[in-house]
Amino acid sequence: MEIYVFDNSFEGFMTLIFDYYVRKPKAIKVYAERDFQPSMFEETHEVITDIEKAKRVHQSLKSKLYGTNYKALQAVFLCEEVDAYQQLFHYCCLILDNSADIQLNYGNEYVFYVMKMYRSVHREKHHYEAFIRFEQINKDLFFAKVEPKYNVLPIITNHFRKRYADQNWLIYDLIRKYGIIYDKKSGEIQEVQLNFTPKSSTIPSEYIDVNEQVYQELWKSYFKSSNIVARKNTRLHVQVLPKRFWKYLTEKQI
Template sequence: MTVYLIDSSFEGLLCAVFEWFERKPGPVMLKTTQQHQPDAFSDIFHVHNDHKKADRVWKGLQARLSKDWIRKFYCTFLSEDPAAYHSLFEFSCYIFNNAPGVEANYGNEYVLALAQTAKKVEREKHRMEAFIRFQHSADGIFYCTIDPDFNVLPLILSHFRNRYTDQQWVIYDIKRHYGLYYNLEIVAEIQLESLEEKRLQKPAEAFLSEKENLYARLWQDYFKSTNIAARKNTRLHVQHVPKRYWKYLTEKISI
């Protein structure tokens, strides 16, 4: 079997689809260069990124799929799951090789895989929007660090830009080493040096606003005052707010 190697980029994935239709090599396995383990039996084809080829494939998918399925496609890519890359490749070939509307065939394993993976990514996106808590720095910027299961920063951008239009903020993904910075006009992608990342995760008192601890205590007091001990249901609470998200919540952190 031929193995198509891509560089994990969205452009590389689309170029792999283009190359398959141009070469017609038969069944292939799509893998990223990071996950590939060389063997003596597979033919290797390195997919080189080409903006024009990727653009043709993307426009073709947009012409054949609804906006909802285009979003599912993109969300599946953001899952960063190596198996999902192959599912996206096979799904694309399936869409181009059949009549319009075949994406409704959930009997196809790749259609089902996209729907299931996209649902997980969307769930993570909603949780990040709900559970992110900003801290106020001494220079007036609100910031937070996150390490979500999936690469959801592109999906939560518009939510925070529309909701916090009157303040500067930074949301930084420490797992993927990049973040978003809003300067009251535009949102820009940023990357910090390792030392700056560490400082952002565990800021010194001098880094924080003088009133940050006060704000945190006020929020914790409000949370405690609205809590009804007699109706405490830990199992249901953990179901809606999994423990891995507690590190983001001011009301769960002792000051």
């Protein structure tokens, strides 16, 4: 079995599929560079990302995939689980080699895996669209830290662009060490790399806008006053709002 290694990018993964059809090996094992451990006993093909090749494969897949299934393709790639790329590779080949209806065959192991993982990533996406809390820091910038299970920043961008179009904001992924920043003047979003390794879940007070602390206290007061102790249901509360989000929620820092 030949090992195919791509450069972690979606374009690299699409190029890998192109190379597979050109080279036509019997079977391959797919790895992203970040997960690959070289072995002297296995033949390795290092995929060189080619935008034109990637576009051809991407367009072929997009033309055959239904709306939800196309979103599933993107979402599963972002889950970054080691086995996901292998499963997604087989799924893409399945789509390319068969009629479009094959994507509705949930009895197929690759279709089932992709749609199951899509639901997990989509759930994480909705959690972060609902539970992200911004803090206003200097230079007219709203800042939020996140630690998502999956790499959801690329798919939550449009939500925050629409919701906070009149503000400059930055959402930073503490696990993957990158962020997305929005400029309200240009309306553009860019990916940024930062050397940001906070020791706690809060931003040091000297970096926070003076009014931000007032707003946070007001929000805490509102949350506390609107809480009805007699109707407390901790089990349901944790189901709706998992504890892993609590350390970044202002209302939980009471």
